């Protein structure tokens with residue numbers, strides 16, 4: 001008889017991904033989290049098993065071991081390469097990664113396989129990176145980190161350790177596929193993606209040097225509480241990097257869609273830049289400033305061979321790309337930088 005207290009093998013595999021983080025946590029600036037995290041992981045990975053997880057784990061495990069892996073975390077496609085890659089291994093890599101579709105955030109190069117993701121997340125990084133405090137030596141949190149593409153770029157900038165939180169289980173698998181190859185190159189890879197929501201991160205950790213929240217604020221029913229959580233995760237003087245949808249308009253202006261926005265169901269508040277800066281000031285962030293404003297283009301978010309569902313072109317008014325399908329202003333994204 002199997003022991004009912006023993007987690008299934010799939011859950012056991014996933015729990016082991018966090019051993020390195022759990023070993024580091026108690027002596028770190030995030031020590032209060034060490035008491036809660038094992039239980040949180042147990043709840044999410046063991047008690048609430050996701051139906052697709054066994055299939056995704058099979059895909060992950062089918063990725064072949066490869067010798068002499070090199071990673072370029074400063075390249076736009078954060079390329080993995082190996083001089084010893086065989087044609088058969090290249091084919092197995094492609095097949096394993098196809099088992100983790102759809103790929104939304106990237107791009108990635110896994111040896112001979114280029115993953116052309118739905119989003120050119122590298123373009124977002126190019127808009128953000130020049131305006132932020134150098135990440136060298138910093139402890140970083142990326143809230144709503146997606147597949148972890150930006151976590152790897154942050155590590156490439158010299159961050160001491162990067163932690164992402166994102167509830168999507170598929171994004172966790174995609175992150176682990178990349179980490180698996182990086183781990184063959186270096187014993188400790190200080191990058192972790194936790195399948196949690198920001199609301200699960202203990203309040204007032206005040207331990208991170210930099211906190212990113214990109215593409216999350218408009219998904220929150222209470223954006224002010226989100227800003228407060230982000231501020232309270234930072235050490236005094238730490239930096240918040242906030243990227244979110246905005247609309248044209250004066251101070252005080254804010255769009256709340258009647259229902260969907262660009263076909264997305266869970267969009268709550270889209271403020272003007274001046275309103276957003278006021279929200280930042282009201283939660284006690286200092287030096288809040290706009291550093292970038294960008295209209296999302298049909299080249300930045302589109303259907304690809306690695307993400308075959310509808311994308312931005314299908315979410316806009318077919319007769320007027322300046323409007324969403326619902327008649328709202330089309331996606332305009334701001335980057336705000338501020339300090340705790």
Ligand SMILES: C[S@@+](CC[C@H](N)C(=O)[O-])C[C@H]1O[C@@H](n2cnc3c(N)ncnc32)[C@H](O)[C@@H]1O
Nearest residue numbers: 143144145146165166167168197198214215219
């Ligand atoms: C639009 S994507 C942005 C991904 C990435 N940060 C980027 O900018 O490309 C939003 C992400 O936030 C995650 N998310 C939504 N609500 C969240 C929450 N409460 N806490 C953490 N992540 C959340 C979603 O799963 C999704 O991956």
